[in-house]
Amino acid sequence: MIRVTIWNENVHDREDDRVKALYPEGLHGAIRDLLKSDDELVITTTTLDAPEHGMPDELLNNTDVLIWWGHVAHEQLPWEIADKVADRVHRGMGFIGLHSAHLSRPFTRLMGTSCSLRWLDDTREHVWCTDPTHPIAKGIPAVFTLEKEEMYGEFFDIPKPDSVVFTGWFSTGNVFRTGCTFSRGHGKVFYFQPGHETNPTFKNEIVGQILRNAVRWAAPQKEIFDEIDCPWETEYIEKKYQK
Amino acid sequence: MIRVTIWNENVHDREDDRVKALYPEGLHGAIRDLLKSDDELVITTTTLDAPEHGMPDELLNNTDVLIWWGHVAHEQLPWEIADKVADRVHRGMGFIGLHSAHLSRPFTRLMGTSCSLRWLDDTREHVWCTDPTHPIAKGIPAVFTLEKEEMYGEFFDIPKPDSVVFTGWFSTGNVFRTGCTFSRGHGKVFYFQPGHETNPTFKNEIVGQILRNAVRWAAPQKEIFDEIDCPWETEYIEKKYQK
Amino acid sequence: MIRVTIWNENVHDREDDRVKALYPEGLHGAIRDLLKSDDELVITTTTLDAPEHGMPDELLNNTDVLIWWGHVAHEQLPWEIADKVADRVHRGMGFIGLHSAHLSRPFTRLMGTSCSLRWLDDTREHVWCTDPTHPIAKGIPAVFTLEKEEMYGEFFDIPKPDSVVFTGWFSTGNVFRTGCTFSRGHGKVFYFQPGHETNPTFKNEIVGQILRNAVRWAAPQKEIFDEIDCPWETEYIEKKYQK
Amino acid sequence: MIRVTIWNENVHDREDDRVKALYPEGLHGAIRDLLKSDDELVITTTTLDAPEHGMPDELLNNTDVLIWWGHVAHEQLPWEIADKVADRVHRGMGFIGLHSAHLSRPFTRLMGTSCSLRWLDDTREHVWCTDPTHPIAKGIPAVFTLEKEEMYGEFFDIPKPDSVVFTGWFSTGNVFRTGCTFSRGHGKVFYFQPGHETNPTFKNEIVGQILRNAVRWAAPQKEIFDEIDCPWETEYIEKKYQK
Numbered sequence: 001m002i003r004v005t006i007w008n009e010n011v012h013d014r015e016d017d018r019v020k021a022l023y024p025e026g027l028h029g030a031i032r033d034l035l036k037s038d039d040e041l042v043i044t045t046t047t048l049d050a051p052e053h054g055m056p057d058e059l060l061n062n063t064d065v066l067i068w069w070g071h072v073a074h075e076q077l078p079w080e081i082a083d084k085v086a087d088r089v090h091r092g093m094g095f096i097g098l099h100s101a102h103l104s105r106p107f108t109r110l111m112g113t114s115c116s117l118r119w120l121d122d123t124r125e126h127v128w129c130t131d132p133t134h135p136i137a138k139g140i141p142a143v144f145t146l147e148k149e150e151m152y153g154e155f156f157d158i159p160k161p162d163s164v165v166f167t168g169w170f171s172t173g174n175v176f177r178t179g180c181t182f183s184r185g186h187g188k189v190f191y192f193q194p195g196h197e198t199n200p201t202f203k204n205e206i207v208g209q210i211l212r213n214a215v216r217w218a219a220p221q222k223e224i225f226d227e228i229d230c231p232w233e234t235e236y237i238e239k240k241y242q243k
Numbered sequence: 244m245i246r247v248t249i250w251n252e253n254v255h256d257r258e259d260d261r262v263k264a265l266y267p268e269g270l271h272g273a274i275r276d277l278l279k280s281d282d283e284l285v286i287t288t289t290t291l292d293a294p295e296h297g298m299p300d301e302l303l304n305n306t307d308v309l310i311w312w313g314h315v316a317h318e319q320l321p322w323e324i325a326d327k328v329a330d331r332v333h334r335g336m337g338f339i340g341l342h343s344a345h346l347s348r349p350f351t352r353l354m355g356t357s358c359s360l361r362w363l364d365d366t367r368e369h370v371w372c373t374d375p376t377h378p379i380a381k382g383i384p385a386v387f388t389l390e391k392e393e394m395y396g397e398f399f400d401i402p403k404p405d406s407v408v409f410t411g412w413f414s415t416g417n418v419f420r421t422g423c424t425f426s427r428g429h430g431k432v433f434y435f436q437p438g439h440e441t442n443p444t445f446k447n448e449i450v451g452q453i454l455r456n457a458v459r460w461a462a463p464q465k466e467i468f469d470e471i472d473c474p475w476e477t478e479y480i481e482k483k484y485q486k
Numbered sequence: 487m488i489r490v491t492i493w494n495e496n497v498h499d500r501e502d503d504r505v506k507a508l509y510p511e512g513l514h515g516a517i518r519d520l521l522k523s524d525d526e527l528v529i530t531t532t533t534l535d536a537p538e539h540g541m542p543d544e545l546l547n548n549t550d551v552l553i554w555w556g557h558v559a560h561e562q563l564p565w566e567i568a569d570k571v572a573d574r575v576h577r578g579m580g581f582i583g584l585h586s587a588h589l590s591r592p593f594t595r596l597m598g599t600s601c602s603l604r605w606l607d608d609t610r611e612h613v614w615c616t617d618p619t620h621p622i623a624k625g626i627p628a629v630f631t632l633e634k635e636e637m638y639g640e641f642f643d644i645p646k647p648d649s650v651v652f653t654g655w656f657s658t659g660n661v662f663r664t665g666c667t668f669s670r671g672h673g674k675v676f677y678f679q680p681g682h683e684t685n686p687t688f689k690n691e692i693v694g695q696i697l698r699n700a701v702r703w704a705a706p707q708k709e710i711f712d713e714i715d716c717p718w719e720t721e722y723i724e725k726k727y728q729k
Numbered sequence: 730m731i732r733v734t735i736w737n738e739n740v741h742d743r744e745d746d747r748v749k750a751l752y753p754e755g756l757h758g759a760i761r762d763l764l765k766s767d768d769e770l771v772i773t774t775t776t777l778d779a780p781e782h783g784m785p786d787e788l789l790n791n792t793d794v795l796i797w798w799g800h801v802a803h804e805q806l807p808w809e810i811a812d813k814v815a816d817r818v819h820r821g822m823g824f825i826g827l828h829s830a831h832l833s834r835p836f837t838r839l840m841g842t843s844c845s846l847r848w849l850d851d852t853r854e855h856v857w858c859t860d861p862t863h864p865i866a867k868g869i870p871a872v873f874t875l876e877k878e879e880m881y882g883e884f885f886d887i888p889k890p891d892s893v894v895f896t897g898w899f900s901t902g903n904v905f906r907t908g909c910t911f912s913r914g915h916g917k918v919f920y921f922q923p924g925h926e927t928n929p930t931f932k933n934e935i936v937g938q939i940l941r942n943a944v945r946w947a948a949p950q951k952e953i954f955d956e957i958d959c960p961w962e963t964e965y966i967e968k969k970y971q972k
Contacts, residue, residue: 090357090400112355112402113427114333126902128883133669138707142884154857154896155871157333157428159355162403162648167883167896167904173855175898183619184356185400221624369659371640376912381950385641397614397653398628405891410640410653412661416612418653426862464867576843576886598841598888599913600819643819643914645841646891670842671886 002219003042005063006031007054009070010047012197019197027069027195027202031098034208041215048073055081065094065218067211070104071197082106090185091225094218096211099150099195102158107191110184111158117176118153124171125149125194127178131163136179136190136213144206150196152176158191166210168193179210181217186225188218245462246285248306249274250297252313253290255440262440270312270438270445274341277451284458291316298324308337308461310454313347314440325349333428334468337461339454342393342438345401350434353427354401360419361396367414368392368437370421374406379422379433379456387449393439395419401434409453411436422453424460429468431461488705489528491549492517493540495556496533498683505683513555513681513688517584520694527701534559541567551580551704553697556590557683568592576671577711580704582697585636585681588644593677596670597644603662604639610657611635611680613664617649622665622676622699630692636682638662644677652696654679665696667703672711674704731948732771734792735760736783738799739776741926748926756798756924756931760827763937770944777802784810794823794947796940799833800926811835819914820954823947825940828879828924831887836920839913840887847882847903854878854923855898856907863894865908865919865942873935879925881905887920895939897922908939910946915954917947 008028012019023030028045035041044063046054053076060066066085070077082105089095089110097107102115125146129137153174159182166179182189192210194201201207251271255262266273271288278284287306289297296319303309309328313320325348332338332353340350345358368389372380396417402425409422425432435453437444444450494514498505509516514531521527530549532540539562546552552571556563568591575581575596583593588601611632615623639660645668652665664679678696680687687693737757741748752759757774764770773792775783782805789795795814799806811834818824818839826836831844854875858866882903888911895908911918921939923930930936 086355087357110355112329112353114330126904128904130883130885130904130906131669131889132672132884133674133707135707154859155861156859159402160405160426160860160892163889164893169898169902169904173898175855175857175859175896175904177859183403183617186618188619221619221621369661371661373640373642373661373663374646374912375641375915376917376950378950397616398618399616403617403649406646407650410661412655412659416655418612418614418616418655418661420616426860429861431862464862464864572841573843596841598815598839600816645888646912648889669889 001042002040002215003062003064004035004044004067004215005059005065006043006045006067007069008045008047009073010049011073012071016197022198022200023202027197030202031067031069031211034202034211035215037208038212038215048076053077053081055085057084060084060088063088063093064220064224065096065215067096067098067215068101068104068106069098069195071100074104077105079105082109086110086184088224089187089189092186092220092222093224094187094215094220095189096214096218097189097191099193102152102156102191110182110189113159114157117156118151118174120151120172121196122148123151125151126169127194128167128169129165130167131165134163134165134181135217136165136181136210138213139209140206140213146194146199146201146204148199149194149201150199152178152193166192186220186222190214190218244285245283245458246305246307247278247287247310247458248302248308249286249288249310250312251288251290252316253292254316255314259440265441265443266445270440273445274310274312274454277445277454278458280451281455281458291319296320296324298328300327303327303331306331306336307463307467308339308458310339310341310458311344311347311349312341312438314343317347320348322348325352329353329427331467332430332432335429335463335465336467337430337458337463338432339457339461340432340434342436345395345434353425353432356402357400360399361394361417363394363415364439365391366394368394369412370437371410371412372408373410374408377406377408377424378460379408379424379453381456382452383449383456389437389442389444389447391442392437392444393442395421395436409435429463429465433457433461487528488526488701489548489550490521490530490553490701491545491551492529492531492553493555494531494533495559496535497559498557502683508684508686509688513683516688517553517555517697520688520697521701523694524698524701534562539563539567541571543570546570546574549574549579550706550710551582551701553582553584553701554587554590554592555584555681557586560590563591565591568595572596572670574710575673575675578672578706578708579710580673580701580706581675582700582704583675583677585679588638588677596668596675599645600643603642604637604660606637606658607682608634609637611637611664612655613680614653614655615651616653617651620649620651620667621703622651622667622696624699625695626692626699632680632685632687632690634685635680635687636685638664638679652678672706672708676700676704730771731769731944732791732793733764733773733796733944734788734794735772735774735796736798737774737776738802739778740802741800745926751927751929752931756926759931760796760798760940763931763940764944766937767941767944777805782806782810784814786813789813789817792817792822793949793953794825794944796825796827796944797830797833797835798827798924800829803833806834808834811838815839815913817953818916818918821915821949821951822953823916823944823949824918825943825947826918826920828922831881831920839911839918842888843886846885846905847880849880849901850925851877852880853900854880856923857896857898858894859896860892860894863892863910864946865894865910865939867942868938869935869942875923875928875930875933877928878923878930879928881907881922895921915949915951919943919947
């Protein structure tokens with residue numbers, strides 16, 4: 001069993017008629033629907049307008065993999081919560097940042113960079129697999145097309161990823177490291193660029209397969225530790241062997 | 244010409260007789276002396292007890308490579324200054340963190356991890372070169388020994404380095420990624436583990452060569468940008484080629 | 487089901503009394519025993535002195551993960567077979583090289599480097615986990631000790647690994663990238679340093695867990711392709727979208 | 730002083746009128762002209778039709794950085810010479826593979842993969858910088874355009890590069906890791922995708938700057954070793970410290 005929490009900013013979802021028509025249950029609802037074919041996942045959704053910005057300790061402390069979608073209200077999340085999320089990643093929780101979550105506070109905290117990029121709306125994107133051995137690429141074709149997606153272009157100011165699983169081609173002439181993995185402490189992080197709120201990306205079955213793969217990959221492989229400091233032993237080898 | 248600023252916490256240097264005897268001009272003075280054989284470097288030293296915590300905007304904005312040593316007073320540096328340092332790294336400044344600077348605020352901001360590790364004092368360290376092609380390894384032997392150095396041991400909670408230039412062996416039975424490089428935005432970061440305040444590490448000529456190499460390597464290769472966002476052009480290729 | 491083939495040089499196993507006493511069914515038998523608690527694995531063993539050097543096409547073409555142990559007879563394997571093994575890795579087969587297989591022909595072919603290193607017999611090794619998020623580290627402690635193992639020391643001339651899952655400390659003063667992963671084409675490669683023929687390493691249950699993890703990790707996640715060239719489609723996206 | 734040797738297959742250059750018109754002194758002559766503004770370089774050109782396939786020991790043993798262009802006659806170079814080139818790279822020589830040299834024997838030996846890719850002629854390419862901190866990117870704009878270049882597309886079967894300095898966008902809908910670095914032993918390798926024989930790529934000044942940067946970066950930073958095995962000392966630390 002993997003406990004997945006989907007956090008959605010839920011601003012466009014309530015205010016923009018195009019988004020309401022496309023995703024009547026919100027982006028979080030659409031993402032949940034993409035995941036539910038995996039019986040091992042126990043899925044909770046939450047939003048910025050819920051109590052404690054949708055991220056009370058009780059929920060965070062019972063999350064194995066946290067999926068994050070945000071866009072226009074990043075600064076409404078207190079840094080204190082972003083720091084709590086980052087700390088839980090260091091101790092083993094998986095984190096999946098979607099689309100404009102590149103500028104969300106939890107993600108930038110985990111990266112240590114500005115996470116800035118170029119952008120332009122309404123382009124065609126081809127998503128190429130550039131690391132076919134990665135578990136997130138399992139069952140995904142060598143290339144697939146999103147006929148309408150927001151362009152995100154290089155230079156994308158992120159640390160060098162552990163793997164660039166997908167690279168995006170945009171009709172505007174841009175390229176992008178569209179699917180990237182990182183390890184942070186005992187936790188795994190996946191960033192995935194597609195998912196603008198006015199596009200049907202979260203109804204795309206290939207995207208669904210990528211997200212299901214990513215959740216499985218990001219799930220903690222050991223317990224989530226109480227503390228990051230030397231969490232595996234209380235007896236140090238140093239005492240036994242020191243001369 | 245490369246403008247190097249050495250920031251030192253300067254607490255042990257004033258309070259601990261052993262450190263005063265070993266480094267009468269402070270750790271910053273000793274590090275400065277290791278660098279001064281490189282005529283291209285214009286070196287400034289500064290300390291936590293100087294005005295504006297030793298890091299006024301005027302100084303930071305005229306620094307190409309910032310060297311940081313801190314240990315017991317990390318929390319006396321306001322996060323606001325750590326954020327300014329990180330922002331300047333993103334825009335091109337080099338950053339070299341020494342020894343217990345692994346827990347300094349600028350360094351942890353740039354890493355996005357807890358930067359925790361194991362430690363124990365007074366051990367022997369062999370420093371092995373594990374990336375001989377790296378510019379920081381230029382002229383450095385395959386291995387050299389520090390007869391007395393503080394052990395820092397794995398697991399070291401840092402993001403996967405771009406290069407592990409040096410790996411440390413300790414007589415306590417520990418290993419450590421002792422010299423690591425990272426890129427963050429347009430800036431380069433080097434972390435180097437040796438340099439405990441009661442050891443003569445900053446009188447070691449091989450350490451000096453490593454630091455001189457690191458300063459040269461970390462120096463910005465373009466100007467330092469005013470903003471990180473798309474700093475290279477005002478005309479986007481997207482406008483010219485978009486259909 | 488994962489079809490695992492264990493290839494063993496089988497020279498010491500027949501000629502050295504210490505090895506015969508320690509591993510009466512050969513190193514391949516001991517490695518097989520370490521794997522057999524995983525019910526999903528269908529295990530075959532083969533040796534250099536079998537027909538076609540133990541690697542007939544029929545066997546290779548029905549192998550999902552190939553484990554390789556060799557030491558003193560590397561040059562008795564024709565390069566033609568090494569090339570066939572490498573080609574099957576490119577098309578998706580997993581490959582696990584053990585101990586002195588670092589100089590085996592299939593492994594050096596896959597690396598493209600000399601794979602040279604330092605060495606000395608009869609030392610103590612502590613094996614530290616330096617990538618706890620990696621699937622091969624699942625269930626493995628932060629450190630474990632092999633009281634008697636052959637020292638392999640840096641500089642180890644391999645390409646930069648995708649992950650250094652384990653780093654070894656040796657009582658001789660050496661360090662080593664003891665467990666390393668690489669991707670080659672559609673295949674995954676793991677190199678693991680312990681396993682000298684006169685040591686009881688292949689009776690160690692932690693080593694067993696590492697090998698079982700490695701087999702699972704290295705198993706092909708898609709089919710093994712007939713050809714490496716553009717194996718996923720016959721219809722190119724280029725024809726559809728080209729202007 | 731850096732001794733650069735440019736090896737060119739020189740088949741199209743003699744047989745194809747378009748190439749003769751574009752590059753009257755051969756591709757090697759054009760590449761030489763791009764390098765000659767760097768006074769530190771001592772440049773030699775050589776071709777497959779010269780004695781000993783253009784790569785006699787005397788020349789190879791006096792080369793610091795070897796640039797390689799080949800396309801239709803890869804198999805005319807004996808593997809023995811490819812192995813000698815790879816061995817010299819392991820001992821410190823730089824190697825720069827251009828365009829269709831991705832399938833050249835020295836390059837595939839150094840990679841250990843099939844180096845296969847997709848391709849189609851006559852497209853537009855935008856070359857984006859995706860590692861602005863890399864020395865090869867020094868002075869290069871964030872993006873530049875080659876109006877006519879042969880498309881090379883992912884999946885490109887190479888080991889994970891140390892740095893993807895440039896990523897290519899093609900009007901056919903493809904992306905490519907267009908400029909990649911690797912370390913192999915004590916030597917550095919750069920692969921650069923542009924440079925089809927019928928395109929004026931080797932008259933492009935930005936390409937010239939990239940190649941000059943690459944030569945400087947790939948030059949050996951220590952001497953070129955006689956042997957790769959433990960080349961730095963004759964006295965082992967193991968003897969001094971072993972208990």
